[in-house]
Amino acid sequence: MKLSVDVRLIALLPTLVLAAGCASPPPRNDMVVVLPERDGKVGAVVVREGSRETVLNTAYASARTGEKGELQAAPSNDREVRQVFGAALSAQPARPISLTLYFTEGSMLSAESKAIVDRMFAEIAQRPAAEIVVIGHTDTVGAYDYNDKLSLERAGKMREMLIGFGVPAQNISAAGRGKRELLVPTADNVTEPRNRRVEISVR
Amino acid sequence: MTSSTLRSFLSFAALAMLATTVCANDIGQIKNAKGSVHIERDGKKLPATVGAKIRQSDTVVTGADGSVGITFVDNSLLSAGPNSTLAIERYAFDPTTHAGAFDAHLARGTLSVVSGKIARQTPGAMTVKTPSAILGVRSTEFVVRADEAVR
Secondary structure (H helix, E strand, O other): OHHHHHHHHHHHHHHHHHHHHHHOOOOOOOEEEEEOOOOOOOOEEEEEEOOEEEEEOOOOOEEEEOOOOOEEEOOOOHHHHHHHHHHHHHOOOOOOEEEEEEEOOOOOEOOOHHHHHHHHHHHHHOOOOOOEEEEEOOOOOOOHHHHHHHHHHHHHHHHHHHHHHOOOHHHEEEEEOOOOOOOOOOOOOOOOHHHOEEEEEEO | OOHHHHHHHHHHHHHHHHHHHHOOOEEEEEEEEEOOEEEEEOOEEEEOOOOOEEEOOOEEEEOOOOEEEEEEOOOOEEEEOOOOEEEEEEEEEOOOOOOEEEEEEEEEEEEEEEOOHHHHHOOOOEEEEOOOOEEEEEOOEEEEEEOOOOO
16 A cells, blocks of 8 residues: 555656746746946846836846746846856956046156056056056146146156056057146136146056 | 137147047957957958957857957946857947947847946937847946847
8 A cells, every 4th residue: 555655656756847847937038137336336227128118227137038028027136147147247347447646736746646656557467458548637727728738748748657667559548638627626827736637547 | 709718619629539539440449358259340250359449330259168348438348258249239439528329239148238438428328239128228237148049
């Protein structure tokens, strides 16, 4: 009697496995997942499919192909994202960074900025095919022409320094914006060390 | 217009021109490349090595062992996993105003996106199309998969 129960159970096993298979979600194909940003913020992706529109604006909010082929909202998680998108995420380029160097009244770097120069070189060294954008600025002392020239000189000095460091010249672009883009807004003809600067973007 | 505002306008215009002529055609650069990857441009296959420049209308294709990461001039970061076909259908960016448009098309494969200045300046100015949907990007990070087996 006991034996026959066991036999019936064993006979049932394949059916149980099949049932479990049917209960699992349908094969997932197209899918989009919003990720949390490094500072904890979450942006949004608006998913439009024909006339339907879904806004995904929380961490790991996701839309994916449902049984009838239409996109359905369904949450994802870090584990699934790493499983499906691991290779794409590993290939992500380094985040671009922006550094500011300050100058004395001419085109000499301020003492505090020398530590930032070291950081800049470290960032460039660890990036494959680093591109650098150098933009010089001035305070409002003097005429536009004078400041345009001075800001370009500051940018040029940084450009030379980068070339000296071994960055190929074609990967560096330099421009001067004179007194047009003040970090600290002032009236005209005001000495302001924080406006005498070069902004360096590394990407 | 006074002569000084005219003068500053003219030098600003000159600066803007200078900024746009520096990289008129190059809109991005490959920063990471692994396995088989190539760029399709005007019907030709080009090697997609680290440092290679990307232009509007380029299609980037990865093989079964391939992956690729691209940084665009507005600081958008796009990276694709294996068996992916990514077309840069439209790209425009004004470095002065940050206005622009970015339409990418993931025909198949996996893609990760970190949006840049274009999407920050104009929410919705960046879109990623897949065979089943259009994704409008509002300054964010996301991943998307287009599975060719379905269509």
